[in-house]
Amino acid sequence: MHNLKTIEGKVRRILEKDEEARNDDMTLYLAVCNSCLKGAGAMPFAEVMAQHKYLGLPSFESISRTRRRLQEKHPELHGSLRMQKLRARGEKAYRRYAKSD
Template identity: 75%
Template sequence: AVLEKNEDARNDDMVLYLVLCNACLKDAGAMPLAEIMTQHKYLGLPSFESVSRTRRKLQAQHPELAGSHPVQKMRATGEKAYRRYAKE
């Protein structure tokens, strides 16, 4: 639902994470970042990596939820570079 409604969240995992944290915990955006990152389990917040991985999976299954064209190009370039690195 967040990806459907929020184009900024489609383009930026940090924005997506903030929106999801605020949905899970009122005023999470007003908390210090260090507290969120070190206490996310206790606070009932998802891990950042899980959010990022889920975004990638949803965007692969539903292309209409993909980010803007410049962001898609940047991500594709990064993926190609990572694949080259991983093969070495």
């Protein structure tokens, strides 16, 4: 399993280079997986999901949390304005959901 500093470095490098990865966590996850394991993107989805630990791939949640942390600390790594607004709305909706019974 990758340690969080290694994941952070990979995520940061990808966010710096790839605007689409800043806007879409699935694009980011694919790029990180490909940087960890050559050809990961060509593997069957079910195999990647079922074998991610064995393959040495980080979890999707680790990538997503790392992206949020980096974008919070480094505004230049934010996605497009449209995506920032969508994420803010999604966060508000989730907070309402989490508080409801």
